[in-house]
Amino acid sequence: MSGLFDNIHPELDQAGAIEILATDFQDLESDSDYYMAVSHLVNFPGQFANEALLNFLGRVSTESAVLLAQRKAVEVLARLGVTQAQANIASFLDSSDIYMVENAAWALAQIGCKDQAVHQRLIRLLHDSTQNQRVLIQSLSKLSVFAALSTITPLMDHEKSSVRGAAIAATIHLSGDRTRLADLADHLYVANQMDRQSAVQDVIDAGGIELMSSLLQAPISPAFRMRAVRALVDRSSGEQLKNSALSAVDQVLRDDPRLITVLHHYGDPLPTQLLVEGLFHPDFSRCYLSMQTLLDRDPDEVWTQVWASWHKKAHNDYGAHYFMMHLFGLIRNWSHEALASIHDILSDAIRDRRPQFRKSPSAALLSFAILFPGQCDHFLKDGLTTVMQPFWDFRYTSLLLLQSPELSQIRSQNLDVVSNLSQSDPDYFVRWKAQSILQYT
Structure with a gap:
């Protein structure tokens, strides 16, 4: 299982990482070197990395740098699927x-530990409220430890929604009793954003495709919503599923703030400047509330504040950057001066390949096609190839836009490419989208 940020030290090779782990603590250049080396070895699956990680795990030390890196080593060994660990x-x-x-409980679940003695140890730990009961429940459920059901079931009424949700999902998995499934929908709208994000995983673990509508409206990152859509679709089947899945993907990518149920409200109208500042808030409910409110403000006033914020910090803040990409397309009557700058901002964002700005190119393309439909043909042509656009969501967004009546000519010119995507794209959402276009062409 790879991640966007696994290889953040490309200059460090496997031998170099292993050498760091063999270095005495007092000879390190930095206290974080062990952690960096352990993390980097996820890029080198194989015997040498496995042995280095296992040897490091056996090191006895009270140094916090060692202990932190050993925690990470447990995770990396699990991600590499090292069952002998x-x-x-x-x-x-x-x-x-x-x-x-x-970390150990999580890792044991990842590598599929079948040792019943270990299972019993996990169950005993679940009685200890100082432990992370949520992770323990998830691990026991993933391992299908049916003997844990009697210990997990009472936790469906735990005071913490994150523990409650994990217990409900595990009970559904282990017993098949879906009586409490609807409770998970409520958890998607609790006050704490971390708990809302946890609820997404609970819905996935419960196979709660019935809760798709609630997921799509939840005030959480679109990345969480998209992950849930994919995970739930993966666990389901049927031709009808394709249509509902594509509709869900469309909705997440368009990410219209007016379709999101926010949890916060303004007592008094806020100045536009503070609404723009709200796009930087770590709680997505507040970001979507700011978006909803900005749509009702005077576009010239909005542009003044957005332009100032853009130069000051928004251009380099991946959260606000993403929301602004959508905001540009949601407001139609920008001034000519604003449109000229927005054109350049969107063009740059479409080409942006910074990993942390992963959500912005697709959002920028959607807005660019709305504001400048006669100028997006080259972006769409590039977007329809896996070579030019390695991210599936950009290829999907390009197909989504080809369905627009305004772009029918571009669609006609690219039917061969669409046909190729319908058969050979590595992502099944893209294949399904391409197939749906061909079906109605």
Whole structure:
């Protein structure tokens, strides 16, 4: 399982990372070197990396730099699928560090530990309220430890929604009883954003495709909503599913703030400047509320504040950057001066390949096609190739735009490319979208 930020030290090779792990602590250049080396070895699956990680895991030390890196080593070994590390990892279930216990429980589930003695240790830990009960429940459920059901079931009424949700999802998985499934929909709208994000995983774990509508309206990152859509579709089947899945993907990518149920409200109207500042808020409910409110403000006033914010910090803040990409397309009557600058901003964002700005290119393309429909043909042509656009969502967005009546000519010119995507694109959402276009052409 790879991630966008796994290879953040491309200059460091496998031998260099292994050498760091063999270095005595007092000889390190930085206290974070062990952690960096352990993290980097996820890029080198194989015997040498496995042995280096296992040897490091066996090091006895009280240095925090070592202990933190050992926690990470447990995670990396699990991500690499090193099953022979099972006994080593299980030994950390007795650690006094609750975060190491958490990592060990998670890792054992990832590598599919079948040792019943280890399962019993996980169940016993679940009785300890100082441990991360959510992760323990998830691990026992993933391992299908049916013996844990009697311990998990009472936790469906736990005071914390994150523990409640995990227990409900695990009970559904282990017993098939879906009586409490609807509770998970309520968890998508709790006050704490971390708990809302946890609820998304609970819905996935419960296979709660019935809750798709609630997921799509939840005030959380579109990345969480999209992950849920894909995970739930993966667990389902049927031709009818294709249509509902494509509709859900369309909605997440368009991300119209007016379709999001926000949890916050303004007592008094806020100045436009503060609404723009709201796009930087870490809680997505507040971001979507700012978006909703900005749509009713005078475009010239909005542009003045957006332009000032853009130069000051928004151009380099991936959260606000994403929301502004959508905001540009949602407001139609910009001034000519604003449109000239927006044209350049969107063009640059479409070409942006910074990993942390992963959501922005598709959002920028959608807005560009709305504001400048006669100028987007070259972006769409590039967007329909896996070579030019490696991210599936940009290719999908390009297809989504080809369905617009305004772009029918571009669609006609690219039917061969669409046909090729319908058969050979590596992402099934893109294949389905291409097939749907051909079906109605």
